[in-house]
Amino acid sequence: MKANAKTEAAVMDVMNRFIATHQNRDLEGLLNLLPPDDDQMAFGTGADEKNIGRDQIIAQFQRDWSQTEALAFKITWHQVSAAGSVAWLAAEGLGQGKAGGQEFAFPVRMTAVMEQRGDQWLLVHSHASLPAPGQEEGDSVPV
Secondary structure (H helix, E strand, O other), X not given: OEOOHHHHHHHHHHHHHHHHHHHOOOXXXXXXXXXXXXXXXXXXXXXXXXXXXXXXXXXXXXXXXXXXXXXXXXXXXXEEEEEOOEEEEEEXXXXXXXXXXXXXXXXXXXXXXXXEEOOEEEEEEEEEEOOOOOOOOOOOOOO
């Protein structure tokens, strides 16, 4: 069910802080948004980017930072739904960055699941993906 305005604002605040901490390479700020659970997970856009648990997620962000001079994400569309203490987000946006001295931009899609613990929403699952290159609008598969 669609989240109420208060929940949507809280979830988007977490997502915007997540984006800002990643962009600013702020590991401490990032850790404040994640629970200490061993079963949290994050999928990235790379074939090997399946990270389970806090340590793997930290290692992924450190890898992102070591391979780029800059990396940012701007949300252009989102939808937030919720039930009880769980909320989920779907978002689209534009990723931008710089690696090896070369600037790049790419469309990004993201889903996230957050759980409210006390008065804090925590990011327990995230998934970032890129639309399939070469797949035309109206086609169901990229062939």
